[in-house]
Amino acid sequence: MAARKRPSLYSENDWKREVDEGGDTDPWRLPVGRDYGRIVHSASFRRLQGKTQVFPGHESDFFRNRLTHSLEVAQIASGIAERLNHVDPYFSEKKLDLRLCEAAALLHDIGHPPFGHNGERALDDLMRDAGGFEGNAQTLRIISRLEKKVRRAADFKGDDRAGLNLTYRLMAAVLKYDRVIPARRAKNKKLVKGYYESEADVVRRIKSHTAGNVGGRAFKTIECAIMDLADDIAYSTYDLEDSMKAGFLTPASILASREDLLSKVAKKTSEELERSITPDDILEVFSDIFAVIVPEDSENSLLSFVETFQTSQELSESGYLRTKLSSALVHEAINSVEVELDPKYPMLSKAYLNDRARLRVEILKQYTFESTIYSSRVKLPEFRGYEVVKSIFEALASERGFLMMPDDVREHYRSASNKAQQLRIICDFVAGMTDRYATEFFDRLHSNAGHSMFKPV
Structure with missing residues (x-):
């Protein structure tokens, strides 16, 4: 058979x-x-x-x-x-x-x-x-x-x-x-x-x-879903990079965030993900994110990173580290996309981020929004x-x-x-x-x- x-x-x-515009078109196009x-x-x-x-x-x-x-x-x-x-x-x-x-x-x-x-x-x-x-x-x-x-x-x-x-x-x-x-x-x-x-x-x-x-x-369509995911990945990552370049944020300032800011981010993230997210969850995600750009030979990667970049000026001068961070976040997110196939209508199949990646992307979006986009400046x-x-x-x-x-x-x-x-x-x-x-x-x-x-x- x-x-x-x-x-x-x-x-x-x-x-x-x-x-229908008519006329001949290049056969290779x-x-x-x-x-x-x-x-x-x-x-x-x-x-x-x-x-x-x-x-x-x-x-x-x-x-x-x-x-x-x-x-x-x-x-x-x-x-x-x-x-x-x-x-x-x-x-x-x-x-x-x-x-x-x-x-x-x-x-x-x-x-x-x-x-x-x-x-x-x-x-x-x-x-x-x-x-x-x-x-x-x-x-x-x-x-x-x-x-x-x-x-x-x-x-x-x-x-x-x-x-x-x-x-x-x-x-x-x-x-x-x-x-x-x-x-x-x-x-x-x-x-x-x-x-x-x-x-x-x-x-x-x-x-x-x-x-x-x-x-x-x-x-x-699945192409629309892919575009939507790419948009989320891009602005959750690059808005953070721009905010660090502008001196609005540093890893140290994020990890030392006020409780009220963390609570706002946790509330917004919980609403988007439809599950409970706490301020501690926010800090845990950022601790993991910033560990990515610490030198490999560091004995205590997180501590070394926070000590090295205490001020926004220090981070602003480190374009290599910002690029390394953004590249790692985007690469991980792309590798976290999964598909739920619709066998009858393949074009309507769903593309989505796995739970871990979606949490990271949503926290980055909400934190940058609350700390930078809502800032008085x-x-x-x-x-x-x-x-x-x-x-x-x-x-x-x-x-x-x-x-x-x-x-x-x-x-x-x-x-x-x-x-x-x-x-x-x-x-x-x-x-x-x-x-x-x-x-x-x-x-x-x-x-x-x-x-x-x-x-x-």
């Missing part, structure tokens, strides 16, 4: 696009290769260089921005897929597409507005009655609508923009949350992560061309970012404020059929700004000093 053939991970439908090129050459991807990761770019050339972070996530995602192709019995036969995982990772932050999560919070507050604002939803909107690459046929009824016109399988790989964001929500309701109603038709076509009818299964410029975004949005949404937007955006605004659509167009424009562009736009709204009317918006 012949062995039953395993279902393929990819099909011809995966590589179809919203718009795969569809996902074209996707990758379109991302790298897009304006939205370039603008990530001007968007803050943790520390504003003007503070130092060392610190990561959204663009360099996305490049690191892409490398980690590729590394995860490469390892799974080697060690997993199923994927060693039906290979994960490394370029697809990389491309999804390059896109994962493309929907973020200026000033990080504070900019996102400002836009969501302003859009609460018009569908809200959420970075992942904005990513899908950018690649399927806003990027100026492809238009639909002239006789198409409705919005004829097709964005980058990427393959369905790549768009599926950035669809992290399979639900529509409500058009309105009460003030006490938190942001719902998902996609906007305006892209619901795109999501339906993504599903029909990739997984088809999957019944009650949650729709999240970081919060002050973040607060200004909220006010800048809010002020620009309100000015553009005022009577005839839309006239301050570029000509092509004005035309979309004028053709909008209702107020909610008009607000979404304003939101798209503001969300696409870099930190510097938003600051300059804000200054031109509120001051005449040093600004020329001949410089276009």
